[in-house]
Amino acid sequence: MQGNTRRTGIMTDVHRRFLQLLMTHGVLEECDVKRLQKHCYKVHDCNATIEKLEDFINNINSVLESLYIEIKKGVTEDDGRPIYALVNLATTSISKMASDFAENELDLFRKALELIIDSDTGFASSTNILNLVDQLKGKKMRKKEAEHVLQKFVQSKWLIEKEGEFTLHGRAILEMDQYIRETYPDAVKVCNICRSLLIQGQSCETCGIRMHLPCVAKYFQSNSEPHCPHCNDYWPHEVPEVFDPEKERETGMSRSNKRSLRSRQH
């Protein structure tokens, strides 16, 4: 049980503790994941060299494969932060949430999800969601109650709220990627650059292709005259900055400050 895990598929206590803690936290940003990895090495095998994070996670995933779960890496749609979550690949519905919420609450989430996916901006207004309260399955829910349930979703990191509108948290996108693609195959939007599911982003006003904000940032980095990769028309939106973890640590900028500088554009 000592820590020489050059072969894939061997779980040691380092990996086990890592998995435990990742599961406890639900979703973690990359900097926290690295700290977590360091902590697990320190506890169980302080003499070993810390494996590169990508390899470390791939090793664990090779063991998890037969269990139909995976440590997935994603990127937050608004500011391009890498995030990690342990997801269940075998879900055929919103089953991850199922044990947490009542039937009418789950249905409220489904309604909100549908509005978000159908919307052009990737956001659904609180009013529009609450107007659907009468159509929910299960016990009757009042609008006041629904407001509270929406806040529960925000706290559990399924939804993000901005100025009275709701969109999907990065965690929800990671967990429900497959479910969303299967359930809304026509309404679903995809990023032109990375081909992943797209909820928030920028779109070309001429040909309509869409790109994630962090994908826009990378694609047009140091390009003073950005043009649409598809139709070559002038790209009309402000190009955000590429996420740089080093820079953020230096300036000590808080997340909430950064958010207010970005605007979402379509």
Add this chain to the structure above:
Amino acid sequence: MRTSSPGVRGGKADSKSSRTRRPCSCETEQICPNKAPGEEGDPKALQQAADEGRPHQAPSTSQLSPAPPAPAQLVQKAHELMWYVLVKDQKRMIIWFPDMVKDVIGSYKKWCRSILRRTSLILARVFGLHLRLTSLHTMEFSLVKALEPEELDRVALSNRMPMTGLLLMILSLIYVKGRGARESAVWNVLRILGLRPWKKHSTFGDVRKLITEEFVQQNYLKYQRVPHVEPPEYEFFWGSRASREITKMQIMEFLARVFKKNPQAWPSRYREALEEARALREAHPTAHCPRNSVSED
């Protein structure tokens, strides 16, 4: 009613032996031929307890389909149960056997013993976690860390709150009462979690020391003698650190989760929580969720 026997509680020793038996070629796709005798006791006793508690079962579909399911289906159920238990634990919800049957095992109830066994094996091998029956009386399971040392993770990601569930249980009791909670009342509540003042717990250790000394030292709780009472009695209050780090709304969320009720079921407390939330928003308009919130621990 069965009293707890070593067979029921014997999880830790058995799991260790199942861990050292890892050379067993039990890949999850095949049924493991090695039956650990100790582990039979665990779910078997549970199964009997479940049956005892439910004399009038509705005719189960397993009676209508006598053929045992394919091994692959049992494996799949074990995987679903594993995830179910992990998520419940993540949300700090009670893992209740009847819920497990209702939400996951379903018509495979007849084979829940082998499903449970496989799930426990996977959790131990992959996550280093024990699926332990903590209370035969209430049929509650909990996930217990099977790795040594156990205590360090609390500080792994920075100064997070310790023993959140236990602490919240006590804090919410105090909050709902609206005044100090006598030690006897606290132990009544902790009994639900299977905790007793004289018993050492695998996760919490010496529980009495934890709540009367450690939590007090960390300023999460205050432990004071009740004035003018003989023989001496003690009561608990919120500590200054709890008042700083935990909001009343978080307490309401916790209560709602544990009792599966709407937080508005405690109307005056809920109103207080709303007031506090409003006051906090007005005081700190740019702040978003506090970093040390309960849900992040």
